[in-house]
Amino acid sequence: MTSILPLKITEAVVRKRGKRLLGPVTHVIEASGFTIVMGPNGSGKTTFLRMMHGLETPRQGSLVWNIDERDARKHQAFVFQTPIIMRRTVLQNIAYPLLVGRHDKKQARETALDWIGKIGLVADRNAQVLSGGERQKLAIARALIVQPEVLFLDEPTTNLDGRSIREIEDLLREAFQNGTRIIMTTHDIGQAQRLAGDVMFLNRGQICERAPADDFFNATASEEARAFLRGDIVE
């Protein structure tokens, strides 16, 4: 099977109501890696991920996947900043992507049950009553169940306690080792240091810096990223 990557982004700009939220961004997302996207609130991280996933359409510029764009999204998954939990049981939530993907029903159920065991939830519980951490784990399992080639995660561990964070990071490391290309935003610098292969730093809708994790944390190039890492307010 041909990979959907690399993704070539050329001069892409996202606008809403006349306001430029992102860009122009020119960038290539290569076939493998674990990219952490950082940047202050409102710098365009969510917009950037959504644009790559096709949820925002660039007004200018282009996004070119290695295969046809419509097929490309079938090999991606997205975990939203606020998890979207369907009004169904945990099992039905997690099996849903397989069912809309026309997988065999029984097989889908088995696979979903495996995942539920793995993340320690109860299959026939109403997913709407889950706690914040459980919701995130559900959303991540639901994203990983289709074995996506590219996984986008938007602040998947914000507001979670240490234990939930570790469980989620373990899931992500495992997915990465199984070959999933991960692109994830976080505000947690410690987490970025634990997970990142490379870091992308956004400020005011622009990619300010992109470097391998070691370089980014030890030899930060841009003044904005240095200020951010110090905990200063980035202007």
Add this chain to the structure above:
Amino acid sequence: MNDIWRGVVEAVQLIISLDPDLIEISLRSLQVSITAVIIAATIGLPLGAWLAVNRFRFRRTTIAVLNALMGLPPVVVGLFVYILLSRSGPFGVLGLLYTPTAMIIAQVIIVTPLIASIAHQAIRDLWTEYHDLLISLNTSRRQRMRTLIWDARRALLTAALAGFGRAIGEVGAIMIVGGNIDHVSRVLTTAIALETGKGDFALAIGLGLVLIGLAIAVNVTIHSISQTERTGLW
């Protein structure tokens, strides 16, 4: 006062003795209204879902018209259906006037906008909630509508119930197109109107009690169905 009290006592006797007239009229009422609601839901629910999920040019106008149709006076609907079905009307050859079928047609017209409109609101809210997820998962249009209808099913049940409430209690339209003919098109509401006019309070009150009882029974039944479904699922 005495009249009314005697009416209540006789009404209870009619109900307890399972008076054949009372039963016939009640069953016809149920048959007409339930059929009308089923047809209206079959049209209204997908229509509501479709309006919620699709963008097209006259979407706002369509929704505004739908909301306006909710307030259609039943008498006017009755008149309209009467004209269509009357011997000289376009569908006169079908000979449907003064039959339960004509009553069902009128009630479908009254109830469909109500069901579609409530369904549209519920599904639109759920669509806002699910939008990004369903787009991200590459769902087809059809899958989206099915998912939304299924996950909004409780609100949709309420929509159907509201439709049933409106249908079973409606008198203006079915009086005109049904004609309140004994053993043919007489239903609870038209019978109550007739008996009250004649001063036969016993039968009128008896019918009234049955009408209220039916409305409550249907609500409770559907509620308990949704309850068992909930515990079954979750």
